[in-house]
Amino acid sequence: MSLLELEGVGKKFGGLTALSDFNLSLAPGELVGLIGPNGAGKTTVFNLITGVYKPTEGRIVFNGKDITGLRPDLITRCGIARTFQNIRLFGSLSVLENVLVANHLRLRSNPLEAVIRWGRYGAEGREMVAYSQSLLEAVGLAHLAQEQASSLPYGQQRRLEIVRALATKPKLLLLDEPAAGMNPAEARELMDFIRQIRKDFDLTILLIEHHMRVVMGICERILVLDYGLTIAEGSPAEIQKNQKVVTAYLGVETGA
Amino acid sequence: MGRIALQPPGFYSTVAKAYRKQPNRWGLLLTGGVILSLVLFIYWAGGHFNPYQVRILNLIGINIGLGLSLNLINGFTGQFSLGHAGFMAVGAYTTTLLMMPPAIKQMNFFMMPLVSPLDQIQLPFLAALLLGGLLSALMGVLIGAPVLRLRGDYLAIATLGFSEIIRIVITNIRSVTNGALGLKGIPAYTNLWWSWGFALLTIFVMTRLIHSSYGRAFKAIREDEIAAEAMGIGLSRHKMLAFTLAAFLAGIGGGFQASLLTTIEPNMFRFTLTFEILLMVVLGGMGSITGTVIAATIVTILKEVLRGVEAPMNLGFISLPGIPGMRMVIFSLLLILVVLFYREGIMGQRELSWERLLGQKDSSPERGVEI
Ligand SMILES: Nc1ncnc2c1ncn2[C@@H]1O[C@H](COP(=O)(O)OP(=O)(O)OP(=O)(O)O)[C@@H](O)[C@H]1O
Numbered sequence: 001m002s003l004l005e006l007e008g009v010g011k012k013f014g015g016l017t018a019l020s021d022f023n024l025s026l027a028p029g030e031l032v033g034l035i036g037p038n039g040a041g042k043t044t045v046f047n048l049i050t051g052v053y054k055p056t057e058g059r060i061v062f063n064g065k066d067i068t069g070l071r072p073d074l075i076t077r078c079g080i081a082r083t084f085q086n087i088r089l090f091g092s093l094s095v096l097e098n099v100l101v102a103n104h105l106r107l108r109s110n111p112l113e114a115v116i117r118w119g120r121y122g123a124e125g126r127e128m129v130a131y132s133q134s135l136l137e138a139v140g141l142a143h144l145a146q147e148q149a150s151s152l153p154y155g156q157q158r159r160l161e162i163v164r165a166l167a168t169k170p171k172l173l174l175l176d177e178p179a180a181g182m183n184p185a186e187a188r189e190l191m192d193f194i195r196q197i198r199k200d201f202d203l204t205i206l207l208i209e210h211h212m213r214v215v216m217g218i219c220e221r222i223l224v225l226d227y228g229l230t231i232a233e234g235s236p237a238e239i240q241k242n243q244k245v246v247t248a249y250l251g252v253e254t255g256a
Numbered sequence: 257m258g259r260i261a262l263q264p265p266g267f268y269s270t271v272a273k274a275y276r277k278q279p280n281r282w283g284l285l286l287t288g289g290v291i292l293s294l295v296l297f298i299y300w301a302g303g304h305f306n307p308y309q310v311r312i313l314n315l316i317g318i319n320i321g322l323g324l325s326l327n328l329i330n331g332f333t334g335q336f337s338l339g340h341a342g343f344m345a346v347g348a349y350t351t352t353l354l355m356m357p358p359a360i361k362q363m364n365f366f367m368m369p370l371v372s373p374l375d376q377i378q379l380p381f382l383a384a385l386l387l388g389g390l391l392s393a394l395m396g397v398l399i400g401a402p403v404l405r406l407r408g409d410y411l412a413i414a415t416l417g418f419s420e421i422i423r424i425v426i427t428n429i430r431s432v433t434n435g436a437l438g439l440k441g442i443p444a445y446t447n448l449w450w451s452w453g454f455a456l457l458t459i460f461v462m463t464r465l466i467h468s469s470y471g472r473a474f475k476a477i478r479e480d481e482i483a484a485e486a487m488g489i490g491l492s493r494h495k496m497l498a499f500t501l502a503a504f505l506a507g508i509g510g511g512f513q514a515s516l517l518t519t520i521e522p523n524m525f526r527f528t529l530t531f532e533i534l535l536m537v538v539l540g541g542m543g544s545i546t547g548t549v550i551a552a553t554i555v556t557i558l559k560e561v562l563r564g565v566e567a568p569m570n571l572g573f574i575s576l577p578g579i580p581g582m583r584m585v586i587f588s589l590l591l592i593l594v595v596l597f598y599r600e601g602i603m604g605q606r607e608l609s610w611e612r613l614l615g616q617k618d619s620s621p622e623r624g625v626e627i
């Protein structure tokens with residue numbers, strides 16, 4: 001059974017069709033790439049899956065549950081987490097606090113228990129801090145735990161955003177251009193990191209990426225969007241040979 | 257980069273111990289000392305200060321509570337509310353009507369009798385206060401539920417409107433509120449114990465709340481609503497929580513003020529009242545508890561000091577008539593100056609802590625976070 005299923009999903013913004021008849025099926029554990037030129041509709045796919053936008057048509061099923069049009073926070077609770085193309089950290093909070101915020105959805109104590117530090121809140125709070133700290137340690141950000149998130153260098157902000165998403169304990173992780181603005185060495189390191197977290201956290205990953213080398217190197221399957229239409233789907237090798245893709249996209253960026 | 261793996265449970269508690277913010281023994285001792293000194297001071301002040309000075313001290317205590325409650329929604333949660341005068345009016349009138357002795361009610365309502373059963377009810381001060389706070393919180397729910405769903409500045413507009421509507425309603429339902437005549441002879445229960453108890457309790461609740469997981473959720477909403485929602489934080493639920501608690505505290509503060517001034521009338525609860533509290537929040541720093549405490553003290557005292565500018569002045573060669581509203585002009589200018597040149601306010605989003613005051617570094621990783 002597939003983990004995520006998009007059936008004929010479309011999105012119009014007024015007269016503009018950002019995405020039409022989009023179909024996608026992700027098997028558990030897959031790492032799938034989503035590529036396409038600027039404005040092709042890639043981020044729109046993420047916004048539709050995570051409930052930021054409501055689809056104008058079609059259906060989205062996650063883990064056997066219809067999540068079409070569900071509120072974003074409830075979709076995250078179902079097990080979908082994401083990062084943003086333009087980094088959206090909680091800038092004035094510390095690195096640790098950013099990760100802690102992503103634990104809040106599992107908190108069962110009510111506000112009164114939290115204020116008087118009573119009953120289960122103590123245990124829940126400790127567990128939250130420990131889990132966040134162990135995540136930071138694992139990705140090599142622990143020494144920055146008390147720094148203000150906005151003060152981190154760009155590459156580390158990207159990494160923190162991924163860690164924050166992981167702290168929600170997702171089954172499906174959506175990464176929107178995680179290597180944007182990185183040099184080749186940093187991008188390679190990031191790819192190792194993504195492979196690693198996929199394995200260690202049993203994740204299914206959908207990845208939007210501009211760096212061709214990155215996508216081709218890491219994804220098992222790739223979907224290509226152009227003007228909101230799916231113009232190709234297949235293995236990296238197939239995509240590289242596909243004539244439509246070459247003209248629409250790779251033609252310009254054969255650097256790969 | 258290290259291998260990432262979910263660790264066995266024992267590992268977590270070890271890490272938790274290492275990174276949890278250890279309660280600072282000296283800090284606790286010092287805080288205890290300050291509270292004790294405050295208690296002794298209040299005890300002492302009751303006998304040695306004149307009624308005018310005591311009144312100002314009372315106002316400072318109440319204003320700390322009011323400022324903190326407005327900071328919770330405006331500063332910490334990032335939702336701009338301008339309805340505090342309205343919530344205070346609800347609290348002030350409810351508390352007054354519930355605790356005023358029937359005989360005094362009869363004297364107040366000489367034009368039109370007070371509706372029953374309000375004319376017979378007389379509750380203890382604390383019960384009346386809490387009910388005032390609850391009714392104010394209920395108003396908060398009624399305005400917040402539709403408005404807090406919307407993004408943007410609708411809350412400011414809606415709460416401003418609400419506040420004016422409350423004032424007009426109070427002016428007009430004369431059989432309940434005595435209309436523009438107001439209510440006089442309110443029992444003066446508010447004393448330094450009550451007002452500073454309110455201040456300390458509010459400081460305590462706010463500090464604990466802000467440093468809890470809920471407080472982090474509030475701040476996450478302030479920083480970036482879309483990201484907060486993507487982390488599984490229900491926006492309306494958390495905004496409602498902050499807004500309702502703020503309304504509750506504002507209602508209680510209104511009740512205290514009514515019993516301090518012993519007279520209330522609808523025009524006390526104009527927008528200028530909200531503005532004064534907003535000035536405390538902005539001057540102290542949006543998102544700083546200690547900042548609000550400091551600014552509430554400064555603004556309250558300043559308001560008394562500036563009383564002189566509204567009185568008629570005789571400069572020897574020329575005598576100026578009093579200019580009512582002059583303090584408001586000065587406060588407005590002050591707010592403009594703060595916003596233009598000193599946007600962070602006194603504290604920004606920082607807090608005064610014992611470590612900071614004693615010159616210790618308070619950001620070492622070992623200190624971690626409070627849970
Ligand atoms: N909220 C919106 N309102 C109106 N138009 C939008 C909105 N969001 C996206 N669009 C439009 O939809 C189209 C697809 O946008 P989208 O952000 O999905 O592209 P993308 O493939 O992610 O591009 P990029 O590589 O630049 O990130 C674009 O033409 C964009 O202008």
Ligand SMILES: [Mg+2]
Nearest residue numbers: 042043044085
């Ligand atoms: Mg995009």
